[in-house]
Amino acid sequence: MREIANPDDLLHWYDRHARVMPWRVGPADRAAGVRPDPYRIWLSEVMLQQTTVATVKSYFERFTSRWPDVQALAAADDGDVMGEWAGLGYYARARNLLKCARVVANEHGGIFPDACDALLKLPGIGPYTAAAISAIAFDRAETVVDGNVERVMARLYDIHTPLPTAKPELTEVATALTPDNRPGDYAQAVMDLGATICTPKSPACGICPWHTPCRARAADTQSDLPRKLPKKEKPTRLGIAYVVRRDDGAWLLERRPDKGLLGGMLGWPGSDWSEAPAPAPPLQANWQTLPDEARHTFTHFHLRLRIDVTIINGPVDPEIGEFIPRQRFKPSELPTVMRKVFDLAHGAFTKIG
DNA sequence: AATCCGTGGCC
DNA sequence: TGGCCAAGGAT
Numbered sequence A: 001m002r003e004i005a006n007p008d009d010l011l012h013w014y015d016r017h018a019r020v021m022p023w024r025v026g027p028a029d030r031a032a033g034v035r036p037d038p039y040r041i042w043l044s045e046v047m048l049q050q051t052t053v054a055t056v057k058s059y060f061e062r063f064t065s066r067w068p069d070v071q072a073l074a075a076a077d078d079g080d081v082m083g084e085w086a087g088l089g090y091y092a093r094a095r096n097l098l099k100c101a102r103v104v105a106n107e108h109g110g111i112f113p114d115a116c117d118a119l120l121k122l123p124g125i126g127p128y129t130a131a132a133i134s135a136i137a138f139d140r141a142e143t144v145v146d147g148n149v150e151r152v153m154a155r156l157y158d159i160h161t162p163l164p165t166a167k168p169e170l171t172e173v174a175t176a177l178t179p180d181n182r183p184g185d186y187a188q189a190v191m192d193l194g195a196t197i198c199t200p201k202s203p204a205c206g207i208c209p210w211h212t213p214c215r216a217r218a219a220d221t222q223s224d225l226p227r228k229l230p231k232k233e234k235p236t237r238l239g240i241a242y243v244v245r246r247d248d249g250a251w252l253l254e255r256r257p258d259k260g261l262l263g264g265m266l267g268w269p270g271s272d273w274s275e276a277p278a279p280a281p282p283l284q285a286n287w288q289t290l291p292d293e294a295r296h297t298f299t300h301f302h303l304r305l306r307i308d309v310t311i312i313n314g315p316v317d318p319e320i321g322e323f324i325p326r327q328r329f330k331p332s333e334l335p336t337v338m339r340k341v342f343d344l345a346h347g348a349f350t351k352i353g
Numbered sequence B: 001a002a003t004c005c006g007t008g009g010c011c
Numbered sequence C: 001t002g003g004c005c006a007a008g009g010a011t
Helices: A007-017 A025-030 A036-046 A051-066 A070-074 A078-085 A091-109 A117-121 A127-137 A147-157 A167-178 A183-196 A216-219 A336-352
Strands: A234-246 A253-256 A294-297 A304-310 A322-324
Touching: A007 A025, A007 A183, A025 A183, A025 A322, A036 A051, A036 A091, A036 A127, A051 A078, A070 A091, A078 A091, A091 A234, A127 A183, A147 A167, A147 A183, A147 A216, A234 A336, A294 A336
Parallel strands: A234 A304
Antiparallel strands: A234 A253, A253 A322, A294 A304
16 A cells, blocks of 8 residues: 655654744744734745745845834835835735735734635735635645645656646645644645755755655656646847936936836836837937847846936926936836846946046 | 746756 | 746736
8 A cells, every 4th residue: 555645744844844934933933832923924925926035035024124014014105115125026916915915904904814715805815825824824724835835746646747737636635635733834844845855956855754655756757747838938029228317316217007017116218128119218318329238038038128328417307207316216126127227327327427 | 728927046 | 058946916
């Protein structure tokens, strides 16, 4: 008879090897009765969507220092939140984060729901995040299925169906395995296992607490799992960014519309991004094209951005965007592609004087 | 259902 | 250097 994976074996491993994170209540503290702060769990889970733990840590510290609870975040200025999120990517997360904070503050008395179905109704909370908050913050027996869990389950049960087709099947076996005992710790334990032992490349099967029941390990297929459908090729798009510096040091920037790429973020005025972008200077000036272009890769295309710069004297009323005084302009509040443009333009201005 | 939506580290 | 990958969600 084939041996079945035992959740207690994983929990025992987690008790010894749980990763330490700023938002996490470790297994020892949890056993002593310490409860996680749902606000911090929610915030960390949204930040961790498609984003590495290492990247999230510093953002989490800055957010919780500036906005210690959901009421504080709900009262925050939109631009301040988008500015703090700059560099983390997937900016719809930040817009939905604010929406969610305001719903929780105004319609739930500042208390996060503990049930999945209620959490799912909130902006920016999907199946994974709802289960994660319910399990981790409230210790309810919900099953989290993220990329780690998909990989662990595909290997544990030697499932060769490629993702995303395999998702329902992987969810089913993951659900069947979820224990009623310590579900919050268990959810974090599966993800820790995927992140540190059952890794995408070169999994450390020799020290895995589920080594014995793992069917992929028995079949030596672990390195091929999970299978994934081939990805589409990324096209290259071109564009022009216009950097205007006023003689008093102010910069001309625009707030991008909420919908679409980099929605809600600050950026330089520019052309469309396409095969043949149409020039669209925000004002009449003596434009100079920089020798180097900014290169950036988004989720689904490569971008090559020509940079046109100019320096203007005295008051000018641009048709597009708004001058931001030197004192108030923080390059750290720009999304990465816009910061690359700034770095190149600033370097050129500095050299020219 | 398929597409859109960022970024940085890794090898 | 370029593709892969990371605690996904909205439309």
